[in-house]
Amino acid sequence: METTMTKTNRPIALITGGSRGLGRNTALSLARKGVDMVITYRSRADEAQAAIAEIEAAGGRAAALQLDTGAVVTFPAFVEALKRTLRETWQRDRFDFLVNNAGTGLRKTIAETTEDEFDALVNIHLKGVFFLTQALLPLVADGGRIINVSSGLARFSVPGSAAYAMMKGGIEVFTRYLAKELGARRITANTVAPGAIATDFNGGHVRDDAEINRMVAGVTALGRAGVPDDIGPMIASLLSEDNRWVNAQRIEASGGMNI
Numbered sequence: 001m002e003t004t005m006t007k008t009n010r011p012i013a014l015i016t017g018g019s020r021g022l023g024r025n026t027a028l029s030l031a032r033k034g035v036d037m038v039i040t041y042r043s044r045a046d047e048a049q050a051a052i053a054e055i056e057a058a059g060g061r062a063a064a065l066q067l068d069t070g071a072v073v074t075f076p077a078f079v080e081a082l083k084r085t086l087r088e089t090w091q092r093d094r095f096d097f098l099v100n101n102a103g104t105g106l107r108k109t110i111a112e113t114t115e116d117e118f119d120a121l122v123n124i125h126l127k128g129v130f131f132l133t134q135a136l137l138p139l140v141a142d143g144g145r146i147i148n149v150s151s152g153l154a155r156f157s158v159p160g161s162a163a164y165a166m167m168k169g170g171i172e173v174f175t176r177y178l179a180k181e182l183g184a185r186r187i188t189a190n191t192v193a194p195g196a197i198a199t200d201f202n203g204g205h206v207r208d209d210a211e212i213n214r215m216v217a218g219v220t221a222l223g224r225a226g227v228p229d230d231i232g233p234m235i236a237s238l239l240s241e242d243n244r245w246v247n248a249q250r251i252e253a254s255g256g257m258n259i
Helices: 021-032 045-057 072-090 115-139 162-185 201-208 210-218 232-238
Strands: 012-015 036-041 062-066 095-100 140-149 188-194 250-253
Touching: 012 021, 012 072, 021 036, 021 045, 021 095, 021 232, 036 045, 036 072, 045 062, 062 072, 072 115, 095 115, 115 140, 115 162, 140 162, 162 188, 188 232, 201 210, 232 250
Parallel strands: 012 036, 012 095, 036 062, 095 140, 140 188, 188 250
Antiparallel strands: none
């Protein structure tokens, strides 16, 4: 396979959970840099279409596909839908960038976490990422790039985050193995680990709870909680040619949280 990143073709990125939050911000940031987009959404088709409109307004071409990243059984059908979309929209059979971003949160102590809640996190954040990436590898162009979104919680500890943070720790190990095994195809793999970001993630507690927002600001060197514009442009930069030699790295974007 040859890379589809040529002078005559705009690169194509696939961003899971690209209809909202950090995924949407990343999609817009990439569109402004000349990248076309396939975004996935779980249930809110209206949010996905609004994101498509913003991407197109920024100069990109985009498509949205429904995907439950915790339901591995649906991945073969998703891959076939993606193949059709690439052919019909771009006359291509490969895409260049995979950003595994989709996820949910859980704020419970170890003592409070149920087995069902733990299993749901495994399916979305660990098992789903592993097997979706596996299913998509034949469609990733040689010379392409993979970014897995982790969390600052994989480095520092906040009570009530143990199960979620465990999943992100596993993803960071997975990323290093991807980089090693895909090196022969010139595909890089890196982890981006945001700190606390003011979005609707996990019930919007960083954004909407003034006490939590002040707590985050107090333990962050730059003195505030993060916002989506702190993350999306950083991921877009990491996917640019300027960072082609960055591989197998965990890059934390937290403003210096808990240092």
